[in-house]
Amino acid sequence: MTVAPNAPILFFDSGVGGLSILAPARAALPTAPIVYAADSAGFPYGTKSEAEVAARVPALLGRLVERYRPRLAVIACNTASTIALQHVRAALDIPVVGTVPAIKPAALLSKSRVFGVLGTDATVRQPYVDRLAAEHGADCTVLRHGSAALVQLAEAKLRGESLDPAVARGALAGLIDQPGGDVMDVVVLACTHFPLVEAELAAAAPHPVTFVHGGDGIARRILYLTQGQPWPPVAGRGTAVFTRLDERQSALGPALARYGLDRIEAL
Known part of the structure; x- marks a missing residue:
């Protein structure tokens, strides 16, 4: 499969926790285009039932993949990974990396x-x-x-x-x-x-x-899955996407910018 240099890596979490997974990945691939998606409308996942998470996560990732056409997706959330990883892999036609307890x-x-x-x-x-x-x-x-x-x-x-x-x-x-x-x-x-x-x-x-x-291990896995793929010569703008965008998400702007995410969108 041919991958365009500007095809992003998609990181997905219920909130901002996945930034701890994004950081070592960014260090390993500094010019990689990034889309960071947070399900703020469904946050938090840790108090939801397994059935809710298993239904919600694949549906959202399907919409995100359709919109942003990433080269791979990272479920940067332990709860979503331990419950829904197999469902997501069955639903998507790109590599999906899960986050499991270390x-x-x-x-x-x-x-x-x-x-x-x-x-x-x-x-x-x-x-x-x-x-x-x-x-x-x-x-x-x-x-x-x-x-x-x-x-x-x-x-x-x-x-x-x-x-x-x-x-x-x-x-x-x-x-x-x-x-x-x-x-x-x-x-x-x-x-x-x-x-x-x-x-x-x-x-x-x-x-x-x-x-x-598990952040460093996820970064190594991303490197392995994308070896030989082209990347942009310099880092571009990173995008943060929220399923609900209100003042709580807007307040995250300075922190998101520190992780290279200077554009905020709603899904």
């Missing part, structure tokens, strides 16, 4: 053999997480906790709002207060929003904890 690297890093998986409620209850934990962390205690409040904290941070440190403390306490949590030494940030507030989480941790997430 449980394998966490198991390799943990010295205490106790690590946490911090995600949304929808992600941490998925059988997919069970399988990853059994495959890569069979000799570990794997603690899980879902935090909707931490997703909102990341969105608020990118809007430039003041942050309540109790939110990060509460999210970590959901892991640390479980049996074995006092020796937990690694935390998987299993929601793409959470790396955006890693500094706040580190400040809230009562003892040193290593945080891991």
